[in-house]
Amino acid sequence: MAIKITGNTIISDTRELQNITAADVGTQTVINDAIAFQNNVLTIYDSNNTVVRTLYCGVAATP
């Protein structure tokens, strides 16, 4: 049975998250940590070999 709020399905019968309009800090942290946990990292170094950006990325679906 789906979970609805004011008639909008939030979690479907197939356990799909739907109609989320925002995430609080805690949720953001959880999601961020989950992505970071996958350790799919792209690190950008400048020409002096100093890290200028580290990007944690989603893992591409297996083709």
Next chain:
Amino acid sequence: MAVRRPVYIFADPNGVPVTSDFYEYTDAYMEDILTFASYVHAQDPAVKLECNTSNGTQMPNQNFQDTYYIAGASTTRVDRFSTAAETPNVSMSTDTYNRIRVIDNQGTLPTSDTNNLEYPLYLTAQSPRQLRAMTRQDFIDTFVTPALPLFGGANANEQGGTYFLSTSASPANATIIGSVPVATNSVANLSAYSSGGIGETQKQTTDVNYWLAKVDYAATEFDPIEASLPMYFDAGTETIKAHTLASWVALLNPFLRYYLGGGDPNKEISYNINGNGTTQGAVFTDSRRTPTGTGYTTRFVNANDYRTQEFPTGTESTVAGTEKRLKIVYGATPVITLSGTSANPNRYIAYGPYLSGTWSLVNGFKFTASGNVEKDGNNWNAVRLASGINPGEWSNIIPSGNYWIRFTDDTAATNTGNARSPASGDNYTASGPSQYSWVLNNANLTVTWLGDVIWNKTYANSTEASGVVSIFIGDRRYERGALQTTNNYAVFYQEIGADRVTPNTGTLGSWTSLGTDQTINWSDTGAEGVYGSRFTQVKVEIADDAAGSNILSTGYYKVNWHGQQLILVNLDGALNSSANSNGLSGTCSANITWDGSAGTVGAFAFGNPGSGTGSYDWLENSGTASDYEVRFTYTTTLTGGGSTSGSYTNTIVSSGGTIPASGTWYPAENQHKIRVRDSGTSPDSSKVVGTIDIRDQSSGTILATRSFSVLANNDP
């Protein structure tokens, strides 16, 4: 400081990715991105050529000259036709063009690396992925340095931004520069003139325009690299982006302009007309008609209008010597310089013949592919430079273009030393180089030599009949000439040696590529002593085309030789020493000391009295001691108290050495001493008496011999 492999992502022309992942450049892409430098350079070339502007400087040596015939002015009469004589003739017009301008667009070498992120990214780790921005030097090593040689290659699509002449107004993969041609070849258009058209416009020609064009391939001609340019990290938006055409050109072009504009002398692009280098496009040639008649033509308009005019006639042919080629030079422009004149050539004097089974001697010149002029020969101890060409060059740098050389026998050449009679009361000085000059004093027939004669010189032989005298050089060679007597001086005429014409190596009269070393030399198999001065002189020309139609420089080169070997060893001084104690107690000694390292030999004595003939050089004229061996052949007489102590062989020792064995050959470069010491009371001398010989180490030929004596007598 290395070649990096950039990453790329398929992107649209605006750099917006159309795929979700990036990739390293493949080997093919690494080649493609270098070829793409052609496109980048074409957007703003290092050296710009313009046509008919006032920018930059006018390219020298243009003067594209176009000649063509135009009709004479027409005539009109009301009573009759003007005769041909009364009608103005056709005339030849000449247009000269100097429209090409050269603009230095080198700029400066970029030195920045903004935020240390200015240059493309490359992959440094795959898992987890790491990208790093190239350093400036990485960028140069990856995209600039390896791309530069492509501009000097043969592939047109790799030479973007270079210029050529085109007779097409819309050449493929190129852009016409300017709105007027560099030059035009006009030829009278006979079909444009007609009787019914009198008076015709005087100039009516068929024109071939020579346009200035720039190699300018579209970016898509380099597909797919133009859509797969390297990625970089945009520090402003903190995003990874693919370079667009514009951003890639902005990044790479200044580097290309700097190096191709002269920053790398070996990769510099320059242009010239009819100089060295590679012809770019069409060759301008003037052609015109050769008139076959007056072209007198009439037109009857009405009884009050009789017209005449003379039209151009004849068939078209090219005008010799009018060819103009736009040349490109990739790399520093070599200066091709040969020197010398027929009367004053570059010259060296070679040694004489040597005996190696048979008498042999080869002398000549080598013009190397690297731009040098060298002496060439196999005579016995290389060749000796007198003046002029060592070291010599025909190109100031290693030539980058193609050059051809031609040798021609200089039939105008003569040997030096023209005969001349002295003025009254004068000493005689021969003309020509001082090496060949001398004075023969009539009173006693001794010879006064003028200048540095490389050959040993000794005496004049007065035994021959008046009018014919020989001067012996050394004791082997002679020059022969006529004797004249004037004011107590006799003038000796130098033998004018034969000119060797037929080369041993090399060919006369044909053009040969200087892509490899080219040698011209002459062989002389005359034995030592059978000839005097000989020489050969060659005219040398270098052109930048195989047919020799554009000769860049001409010079003259000469070598003299003589039928005598240069004496490198001698024993022409006495070697005697004698010591006596003369009633004093003690000892005395005398010796012959051979100093191989110093090239000297001497006779010395220590006593009262003691006398020796002293030391002199046995090794002359830069000879090498190790080429020779020395032998002492002697008898020893030792009286009471006498000994050869203090002698040594090969190595100096203060005591305990041994005397060189009689009749044994020793290395001449070593140290030897024959010493006689006498401390006894015998009234007779202790002595070593014999001969010293020097021989050639390799051939065994004995070259010099001298007797010697070493005496010591302690006679208290």
